[in-house]
Amino acid sequence: MKIRSVILAAGLVGFSAMASASSFIGTTNAVGNVLVNMAEALGDSTASTFGSNKVVLDARDDAASFVGSDGQVRGVNLEAALGHIRHQMPELQATDMQLAEAILAL
C-alpha cells in the first residue's frame, strides 16, 4: 500500500521549521502544514453531495469529537457544517447528534 499524497515531504519541510523554529523563532514554514490536512483526508468518503463539500468535510474531526464525547466537545467546524446542512435542507428534522453522526458516516 502506497502512502498517499505529500505527507512526508510536506511534513519534513514543516519539521525543519516547526520542531526547532516554532519553539524558538515562533513560526512555522507555510509548506509544512499540508501534513495535517493530508492526514485528515485519508479516510475516504463516499461520493455524495455533502461528502464532497468542504464545509462538511472540514467538520469531520469535530463531528468525531462531538459523537465520541456524547455532545460535550462542540467545535466551530461542526457548528458551521450543521448550519450549512440545515440551510441546504430546510425541511430536515434532525438533532445535532444525528447530523454529526451522518457527517461522520459520509
Place this chain on the structure above:
Amino acid sequence: MRLDIRPALERGVAVIAIVLGLTSLLWVLPAHSALTVKLEQAELSNEQRQASQKLLEAALKALPPRLVSQLDHEILLRWSPKLAHSVMGRARYDGQILLNQRWLDALVQGDDQTLPAGRQHATLQRELQATLIHELAHFYDRGQFWPADERGLLRSCARQHKSLGPVGLPVECRGQSQRRFTLSDNPRLLELAGWPARIGGRGEVERHNDQYLRTPDAYELSNPREFVAVNLEYFLLDPEYRCRRPGLHDYFSEHFGWAPSVAADCAPGLPYVNGGLDVDKQVLGQLDEGRIYQVHYLLAEPEGALVSRWGHSMLRVVMCAPGRPLGPECLMDLEHHLVLSFRAFVDDLQISSWDGLTGVYPSRLFMLPLSQVVDEYTKVEFRSLQSLPLKLTTEQQISLVRRAAEMHWNYDGTYYFVSNNCAVETLKLLRSGTDRLDIRGMETVTPTGLRALLRHADLLDESVLQDHSEALRQGYYFDSYRERYQLMFDIARERLNLPQQNVEAWLALAPEERSDWFERADYRVAAALLLLEQAAFRRQIILIQHELKDRYVSGRRMDDVALNETGELMSQLLRESGFLSRPAELLKTGYGLPQKQERQQLKQLTDERQQKLHGLAVLVDERALEMISTEHRRAVEANQRNITELGARLRHLHRESGRLVLP
C-alpha cells in the same frame, strides 16, 4: 534631482546640492501670489520653445492647487547641456530647474524611442513632466508648508520637546517635535513609505526601508525626500496610483485636500498569494474589502517549551461568504477566513536558533487559510488559539487589511527573535493599518504583551471567551487537541476496558494491537477511536521525520548518495516555496498592488509554480519513503489501514442502525 540611471556617487552629491540650494532660495525670493515657472532661454528655436512650453503647461496643470498656491515662487527653467548624461533634471541652488538638453530634440519630434530603458512613465513627454514635478516637489517639501492644524501641533510638540525632552513627549508628538519638511518627515508618511517608527524607539524610525519590492523607481528608496518627490510624480501622473498604492494615495489626497481628476478603475479586490498550498485551491486570491466582517487578534497560546512561552501573534480576517450580508453569521464562513501571519522564512533544513537571533532569516507576511493555521497549532503543536475581535471601525478594518496586502507585495524584512518578531511586526502593521493614536502608543515585543495592551486600550472584545463552550462553538477559541485525545481515550478505556492507563500508552501501541479492539466498538467509541488513530498517524509521521532529519543533519556522509539527494531536493522545495511569502518575485513589471495587466500573468505563473511545488513534494515523498526503515513503513501503512477500517466500521454501523443518511 532625477536620474535615468543612478550611480550612487552622483546621487549623494545631488542631495547636498538641493539642500544647499533650497535654504537660500526660500528666503531670498520675493513673494508672488502663486507658483510661476518661466522658461527663459533666448537661443531656443520656435519649435523647441513651443514643445518646452507645452511640457511646462502640462506639468503645472497636473499640480495640486495647494502646492501651486503655497509654493509662490518664480522658478526659472532651462535646458542645460552640462548635466551628466544620466541625469534627467536637477533643482539648482539658485532656484532654477535644469533639464538635460539631450532630450530636447526628441521631445520636439515626439520621439519616444529615445526613452531611457526601465522607466515607468509611458512617454518621453510624461517622463520630462515627471522630472519637473519631481523637482517642484522637492521645493514644496522644503518649504514647511504645513496645513494650519498640523502647524499648530508641531508648534506645541516643539515646545513640549524643549520642556520635557524627547522621553517625556506624548504619543501625538512622537516624530513631530523637530520637523523640518512639509511631507518627508511626517511620521504617517514615513510608515506608509517603509520607514515606520521603531517599536520602543519613541518616534525614531527604522533606518532601512524593507518595503523595497515592486517599487516604481528604486530611487525613491534613497531617502524620504526622494521618496516624496518620486511618489508625487506618480500620484499626479499615473491614474493607477490610487489602485497600486492606495495608502499613499489617500495620504497625499488628504494632505492636499484634492485628488487628480483622472483616476483609473482599479482591478477588483486585493490580490494575494495564498500560502496554504492546497493543491485543490487557487493560489492567487482576491480579497473583497466589502466582505470584511471583523478583524481578530489571533493569539497562539504559549506552551510549556522554553521559548515559545511567548506565543505567536497573528490577525484573522473574518470574511463573509460571497452574497452573505455582513453580520455574526459570517463567523461560520470559516473557509473564507484568512490569517495574516508574520513568520521567518526558512529555506534551509538546518535551521539555526542562532540565526534567528542575529537576523539571518527574512520576516515576511504570509496570508494563510484559517483552517490550516488552526490545524497546525491545535493538532500538531497542541497549542490553543484565542481569536479576539478587535474593536475597530469598518474603515479601520478595511485600511488595515489593505495595508496588509501592500506589505504582502512590497515588504521583505529581517526576523530578529527579540526585536523584530511576530508581535513587533503585527504591532507595526496595526499601527500603520489603523492610524490610531492609542495603538501608536503601544510598545511591546511579546504576543501576550500585545494582547494586554490591546485589552488595556479597550480594543479587544474579550467577553467572547467568558463562556468556554460557547467560545469553542463560535470559533473564538480553538482548543488544543491534546485534551480532546485524552477525553476520547477515557471514553474508549471505560467502554472497552482498555488496560492502558493513559493516551500516550495507547498511541505507543503497534497499530495492529490497537485494531484488535475495533470490533467491539459501538458507534460512539468508534468515533473516539478514529480520532485517536489520526493522532497516532500524525505522531508516527513526526517520528519518521525526526529519524530522517537526524540522519541528514548529523550523520551526513559523502557516500550516502540517496540521503544527500533527498536533502538537496528538500532544500529545493523550501526555496521554491519562497514565492508564497514574497509574491513580488513572480512579476517583473508594474509596481505596488498588481493591476489588470499583471493579474492574468500572475494567475498563470502561480498555477505553474503550484504544480511544480506539488510535483517536487511528491518526489521528495517517494525518496523519503524509500529511505525510512521497514519497521516505520509498516507502522505507517498499518495505521492507515486502521483509519480506513474505522471509517468503514462507522459507515457500516450507521447503515445498520438505519440512521439519517445525508445525500
